[in-house]
Amino acid sequence: MPFFKTLRDGERALLINRQGAGSLADGPQRVFVVGKSFERLQRLSADQKEYIRVQYRNGNIEHLPGPASLFLDPLRMDSANVQNAISLDANEVLVVYQRERESGGVLRRIQYGPTVFTPSADEWIHKFEWHGTDPNNKTRKIPGQLKFTKLRVIPDQFYLNIDDVRTKDDALITVKLMVFFELTEIEKMLNQTADPVADFINAVQADVVAFASQLSYEEFMENSSKLNSVEHYSQLMSLSKRIGYEISKVIFRGYHTSDQLQRLHDQSVEKRSALKVQMESEQQSQDLTDSKLLNEQQRQIMQQSLTVDKLKHKHTLEKEQLVHHIRLDVKDHEEQLERDKAKKMTELQSKKKLQDEQLAHLRQLNELGVDLTTYLVSQHPKPDNVLRVITKGSGSTVHIHP
Incomplete structure (x- = not known):
């Protein structure tokens, strides 16, 4: 039997003598163990995401957040363990x-x-215990199925089927819904309810039953889309505000009835569908006829418009051609007038020049003492007409007729 035990660096041992007194020894060292019991102590360590729970022998409990480590000391501790x-x-x-x-x-x-x-x-x-989803049926809720400690504060939703909803004419249907909700006031929720999901289920059932009880089966089918509006869930909206939740929307996912009623409904739907198809076919035929007539009318209007446009174009061309000819005639006439004017001016200038020459000649003759009257008469020895006027008295009137 060895007399010494070796403790490495970082180790701790419990030594108990024959009288039952205990002591601790830390390494590194050599420990004399004759007459003593030697027990290496368990070392526990926790990282940043763990902590050490210590149960002391005096009844106190201590939590050491990580990173931390300790030796399980039987002299002071009943237990110690690492927890997340x-x-x-x-x-x-x-x-x-x-x-x-x-x-x-x-x-x-x-x-x-x-x-x-x-x-x-x-x-x-x-620790929360709420109604949770049945593992075998996502639309069925089981009391106490949902157990958790972390409370989610983001928008969430759950599926719900409301069975045995009775209409005004005693038809039983199952209404399928999807409820979207969000926790907004945690303190109010903790003070007002222990299971908000159960409260939601009860409120939704009450609203749907109240909605369906006022309608017959046919009326329910026609107005079922209204279940998509939160305005028809007065009890649910009132409850959600009271327990600190906000209901964003409720989705109506359809409904289900008994097989016999569903079969009758399917037959009715089939008949309505056939009539609807027939009506749509007739409507399409009427629309096709109307479309043909409308197209024909538009085609005639277009043809008339084209004819009018052609006539307008023809008249425009004739008018432009006539205007062009008139402009050419006016231009020719103006040119002819200019030519006649130039010719007349030339003749007048020639005549004036001749008269100027004759006048100059007469002036020269006059300067030379020539009797111009005699000279001019001599230039015309045989007059065409000779008029002789003989007057008697100063008051006589003379009439000359050629």
Whole structure:
């Protein structure tokens, strides 16, 4: 039997003598163990996402958040274990309770994410138990099926089938819905309800039953689209505000009836569909006839318009041609007038020049003392006509007729 035990660096051992007294030894060292029991202590360590829960022998409990490490000391501790801290995303919260040491009361606070939460020894987490989805049927809710501690504060939804909804004419149907909701006031929810999903289910059932009870089966089919509007869910909207939720919308996913009623409904739908197809066919025929007549009318209008345009074009061309000829005639006439004017001016200038020459000649003759009257008479020895006027008295009147 060895007299010494070796403790490496980072190790710790418990030594108990024959009287039952214990002591601790830390390495590195050589420990004399004769007459003593030797026990290496278990070392526990926790990283950043863990913590060490220590149960002391005096009843106290301590939580050591990581990173941390310790040796399980049987002299002071009953137990110690490593537990995971709670990781919270940005859309998750925890409801944390803590006992006050002085007053003995309990305080409640909301821990928001994102964070890694390590509860202290005097804190505990609220555990929720709500109606949850049946694993075998997503439209059926089971009490206590949904168990969790992280409360989600983002928009969410659930499917719901409301069975045995009775119409005014005693037809039983199953209404299929999808409810969208969002938690907006956590404190109000904690104070007003223990299971908001159950409250939603009851309120929706009440609203749908009230809606269907006022309508016959045929009327329900015609007005079923109104179930897509939150205005027809008064009890659900009132409840959601009271427990801190907001209902964004409710989707009507259809309905289901008994096989016999569904068969009758299918036959009725088939007949209505056939009549509708027949009516649509007749309507299409009428529309085709109307379209043909309209096209023919438009074609005639277009032909008339083309004819009028051709006549207008022809008249325009004739008018332009006539105007062109008139302009040419006017231009020719103006040119002829200019030529006649030039010719007349030439003749007048020639005649004037001749007269000027004769006048100059007469002036020269006059200067030379020639009797111009005798000269001019001699230039015309035989007059064509000779008039002789003989007057008697000063008051006589003379009439000359050629």
